[in-house]
Structures are given as structure tokens and as C-alpha cells.
Amino acid sequence: xxxxxxxxxxxxxxxxxxxxxxxxxxxxxxxxxxxxxxxxxxxxxxxxxxxxxxxxxxxxxxxxxxxxxxxxxxxxxxxxxxxxxxxxxxxxxxxxxxxx
Numbered sequence: 001x002x003x004x005x006x007x008x009x010x011x012x013x014x015x016x017x018x019x020x021x022x023x024x025x026x027x028x029x030x031x032x033x034x035x036x037x038x039x040x041x042x043x044x045x046x047x048x049x050x051x052x053x054x055x056x057x058x059x060x061x062x063x064x065x066x067x068x069x070x071x072x073x074x075x076x077x078x079x080x081x082x083x084x085x086x087x088x089x090x091x092x093x094x095x096x097x098x099x100x
């Protein structure tokens with residue numbers, strides 16, 4: 001078991017985190033919506049959503065990174081073409097500087 005000072009610190013941090021989350025949720029949800037959310041998270045599907053939320057965020061980030069990486073070349077080509085078209089004079093100057 002953790003020493004009393006550490007248990008107190010964990011309690012204070014936990015309480016502060018809960019207060020922060022409550023403030024953030026209250027900013028975006030009405031009182032009725034918060035009651036509905038609480039009921040949802042007490043139900044089996046809500047409990048599953050909570051259990052999987054970290055996994056889904058991680059998998060989403062990995063998939064998004066993979067998608068961006070797979071389109072990196074296309075993005076660079078399209079960005080370069082748009083940049084050249086929109087800023088042709090600047091583009092020519094940059095090309096001249098790169099050739100030096």
C-alpha cells in the first residue's frame with residue numbers, strides 16, 4: 001500500500017482531474033444531456049465504449065498517420081503545383097536561389 005502522503009497526493013490529483021473533466025463536459029452538454037450520458041456509461045454498451053476509448057484513439061492515430069504517409073508524395077506534388085501557380089514570381093525566385 002502507498003504511504004499516506006502519496007495516497008493524499010493521488011486523491012488530490014484525482015479530484016482535480018475529475019473537476020476539470022466535469023468543467024469541460026459542462027461546457028458542452030446540458031444538464032439533461034449529462035444525465036443521459038451518465039445513464040449511457042452505466043449501461044453495458046457505455047461501459048464498453050469507455051473500456052475501448054483509449055484503444056480507439058490509439059488505433060485512429062496510427063491509421064491517420066499511415067494514411068497521411070501514404071499520401072505524402074501526392075500532397076507534396078499538389079502543394080508544389082498550387083504554390084507555383086499562385087506564387088509564380090516567388091517560386092521563380094526560390095528556384096533561382098536554390099540553383100546558386
